[in-house]
Amino acid sequence: MCGIVGYVGSRKARPILMSGLKRLEYRGYDSAGIALLTDTGLMLSRSVGKIVNLEAVLGDQKLDSCHGIAHTRWATHGEPNETNAHPHIDNKHEIALVHNGIIENYRALREFLTRKGVVFHTQTDTEVLVHLIAFSYTGDLTKAVRLALTQVEGTYGIAVVSVRHPGTIIAARMGSPLVVGLGNNENFVASDVSAMLEHTNRVVYLEDGEIATVTADDYKVTTIQNVEITPPISEISWSLDEIEKGGFDHFMLKEIHEQPDTLRNAIRGRLNHEDGVARLNGLNLQIEELRGINRILLTACGTSWHAAMIGKYMIEEIARIPTEVEYASEFRYRSPIVDENTVLFAISQSGETADTLAAMREARNRGATVLGLVNVVGSTIARESDGGVYLHAGPEIGVASTKAFTAQVIVLSLAANLLARMRQWSSQQGHEMIHAIEEIPSKIEQILANEDLIKEIAHRYYKANNFLYLGRGINFPVALEGALKLKEISYIHAEGYPAAEMKHGPIALIDENMPVVVIALEGPIYGKVMSNIAEIKARQGHVIAIATEGDKEIADRADHVIYIPKTYRLLTPLLSVVPLQLLAYHIAVMRGCHVDQPRNLAKSVTVE
Ligand code: AGP
Numbered sequence: 001m002c003g004i005v006g007y008v009g010s011r012k013a014r015p016i017l018m019s020g021l022k023r024l025e026y027r028g029y030d031s032a033g034i035a036l037l038t039d040t041g042l043m044l045s046r047s048v049g050k051i052v053n054l055e056a057v058l059g060d061q062k063l064d065s066c067h068g069i070a071h072t073r074w075a076t077h078g079e080p081n082e083t084n085a086h087p088h089i090d091n092k093h094e095i096a097l098v099h100n101g102i103i104e105n106y107r108a109l110r111e112f113l114t115r116k117g118v119v120f121h122t123q124t125d126t127e128v129l130v131h132l133i134a135f136s137y138t139g140d141l142t143k144a145v146r147l148a149l150t151q152v153e154g155t156y157g158i159a160v161v162s163v164r165h166p167g168t169i170i171a172a173r174m175g176s177p178l179v180v181g182l183g184n185n186e187n188f189v190a191s192d193v194s195a196m197l198e199h200t201n202r203v204v205y206l207e208d209g210e211i212a213t214v215t216a217d218d219y220k221v222t223t224i225q226n227v228e229i230t231p232p233i234s235e236i237s238w239s240l241d242e243i244e245k246g247g248f249d250h251f252m253l254k255e256i257h258e259q260p261d262t263l264r265n266a267i268r269g270r271l272n273h274e275d276g277v278a279r280l281n282g283l284n285l286q287i288e289e290l291r292g293i294n295r296i297l298l299t300a301c302g303t304s305w306h307a308a309m310i311g312k313y314m315i316e317e318i319a320r321i322p323t324e325v326e327y328a329s330e331f332r333y334r335s336p337i338v339d340e341n342t343v344l345f346a347i348s349q350s351g352e353t354a355d356t357l358a359a360m361r362e363a364r365n366r367g368a369t370v371l372g373l374v375n376v377v378g379s380t381i382a383r384e385s386d387g388g389v390y391l392h393a394g395p396e397i398g399v400a401s402t403k404a405f406t407a408q409v410i411v412l413s414l415a416a417n418l419l420a421r422m423r424q425w426s427s428q429q430g431h432e433m434i435h436a437i438e439e440i441p442s443k444i445e446q447i448l449a450n451e452d453l454i455k456e457i458a459h460r461y462y463k464a465n466n467f468l469y470l471g472r473g474i475n476f477p478v479a480l481e482g483a484l485k486l487k488e489i490s491y492i493h494a495e496g497y498p499a500a501e502m503k504h505g506p507i508a509l510i511d512e513n514m515p516v517v518v519i520a521l522e523g524p525i526y527g528k529v530m531s532n533i534a535e536i537k538a539r540q541g542h543v544i545a546i547a548t549e550g551d552k553e554i555a556d557r558a559d560h561v562i563y564i565p566k567t568y569r570l571l572t573p574l575l576s577v578v579p580l581q582l583l584a585y586h587i588a589v590m591r592g593c594h595v596d597q598p599r600n601l602a603k604s605v606t607v608e
Contacts, residue, residue: 002086002100003027003072004178005195006159006169009186009216014063017070020188020195021051026244028395029072030080030378034058035087035096036065041163042096046085066216067167069159069189071098074395075377077106078123088127090134091119095141095162097130100191101155101176102392104269109151125154133160141165142213145172146224149211154268159189169214172224173206180204180212180219182233187214193236194244201236250595252398252489256581257448259403260441263574265392266407267437270414276430277421278414283371284387290422293343296323297368299331299359300347301605303401303484304408308347309477310573311412317570318429319419328359338366345371345415349396349404350604351379360384373411375404389415398596399603400489402581405481406444406574413437413571436568440575443565447578450562454579457544457560458586461515467494468506468541469580471519472529478519478573482580489598490588499532510541517583518558519576522548523569533557544583546576 003024007013017034032054033046043063047053051072071086078084087096103109106125109132114120118131132151137144141162149156155175161168171178171189181188181196181203188196189212193203204221206212210229213220222228248254255262270279283290296315298308305327312323326336328346332355338344344363348356351374360381364370372381372388375396382388391407414437421430461467467486471479480496487494497506499518510516516536520529533543534557545558549565564575588595 002074002191003029003195004069004098004100004157004159004189004191005071006069006161006171006189006214007186008067008167008169008214009183010066011186012063013065013068014058016199017068018051018055019198020190021070021072023194023197024072024191025051026397027072027074028397029074030376031073031075031082031085032071033073033085033087033098034068034070035089035161036063036068037161037163037166038063038065042089042093044087044089044096046082046087048081048085067161067169069096069098069161069169076102076390076392077125080378084122084124086126088122088124088130090130092134094164095130095134095137095160097126097133097158097160099126099129100157101174102265102268103128103152103156104154105152106154129156129158130160141168142170142211142222145170146211146226149174149224157191167215170211171206171214172211174208178206180206180214182219185217187216187219189214197236203234203236204231205234207231249589250398250585252400252402252595253585255396255398255403256578256585258394259406259578260445260448262393262403262407263410263441263444265394266410267414268392271434271438273431273434275421276427276432276434278418278434280389280414280418282387282389285369287422290419293321293341293419295342296321297326297331297338297342297344297363298323298347299326299328299344299356299363301328301353301355303405303481304347304349304356306477306481306484307405307408307412308345309480310409310474311345311347311416313474314413314416314570315419318416318425318433319423321419326359328353328355332358332362336362336366338363338368340367342368343371344368345373346381346385347373347408348379348381349375349391349393349401349408351376351381352604354605357381357384373408375407396603399598399601400485400584400595406577409574410437410440416570433568433570436571440567440571443567443575444578446565447575451582454562454582455586457562458583458590460560461542461544462490462587462590464492464513464515466509466514467492468509468514468516469494469496470499470502470516470532471496471576472499472525473523474570474573475519475521475576478576478580479517481577482517482584485581485584486587488601489584489595490591490593491599492587499529502532502535507535507539510536510539512540512542515542515544517544517546517580519546520554520558521546521564521572521576522551522566530554530557546579
């Protein structure tokens, strides 16, 4: 996630800005930059990689500036490199801007500004903002920012400085947090309070649609309609450690709770409501090519492989294209049957998993079109793919993947919708799915609100030595994912199985010491799952059921029921996985495990 820091006051700005960026490192980033207002104009330094590289670029320059902005970038549009790093500046080198968020209509704005003679230097969406402000500037910087932002669609948290307005920072927010810090004869702007807490605990949180004009000894807040307002001043009592986790005890829990927002980001700008079809321009495939695909391979590892399994069910059911799921580590070493009519999707949060990268290269060598579904922009898999889709889930700090998994699944649902609509699916069918996709984030919020019940169930079973997870159909891979979540952070042995497979062996494990999580949602095979539950209960097993809201029958059959809202059947994994994420998390915490960095695990397995 990008980080913003701004300072204006009587002290040297460079050390304050750089220490502020360091406080934001936990958010994850791939480049950094700083702009200082000096007597000779704007001093701009940017670097790819860690902040230490930016420090090296700055060197021991004596920079007396007391006014500037700085940024850590998590790339969403444009490679992570020095050119694309923020701050961005206008063609006259008078205005500098840093931005968190996504400008959805940046292409149209870029074309408009180019026609007006603006010269662009980066691949980013952000650059249109600084040129639009410069284009709108007639002497009042706040007004220019306001005029520019009224033309913007998307999300932003920005900080802007100009050589024509020494001692002033303009900050504005729409969908990406921004806060003003109030010091003694100095003021701050940042994307979160951790960047300023060592200097002040008095802050003003900007709300969406608000613009702040900040100087060393004053600040003024207006709405984007230029109505002056007086937001309350808050006093921060959190510790820095609490703040980095957003008040959650662990990054994993924070990321589980972020899922409504990260899924909104994953689908933002990708739903064509008029035609009931997903928009995935990054695939770089023409309609004829999309229609011509007659075989799909999905390859990944771990949790991403579970997402691939769900993708198979979606694509085969609605697009009717034969889809195979391959463990990347297996695919790369066998002699796979691949030709120029094969499309391979490499699915990866990090975009650096060695086995997945190798499998993608193997498929390409055999003539396949290779596409990447990755979270990290500019990662190796992203760069080596013929096209792809970014997950926009933001950096995932917890080793156990949660928000990246649901982002992968929702992007796969978009891909399935697109492929189906390029074939036999009607716009009506497309509309129904697109509408259901849009409702998913708020349905996850409903599930998260029920966390206390899940915590109680975790407390009942956290001492178990084994768990069984059962699911059927498109929720079978969710059973696998739930088992993986539990084993990797709590170290309890857990297995996922197709529910019907239980009688072919695993039922021998069932006794009063075996908790069994059963995903028992309403649907064509609900009755079969109920039979599986009866078989478990007949052997004194304990059943924790994930069930559909309104299902009255299940409460008499299972020991515990966690309800999830109804949704489009192919989208149920996006909901059924959330209770399993929370169950694993709370059990691991109760067992005293290191949830964010489980033993023996790495966030990205870049070696074989
Ligand atoms: C999931 O919780 C694990 N951290 C692990 O299985 C992970 O999904 C796997 O290593 C693949 O990583 P990737 O998505 O970055 O390729």
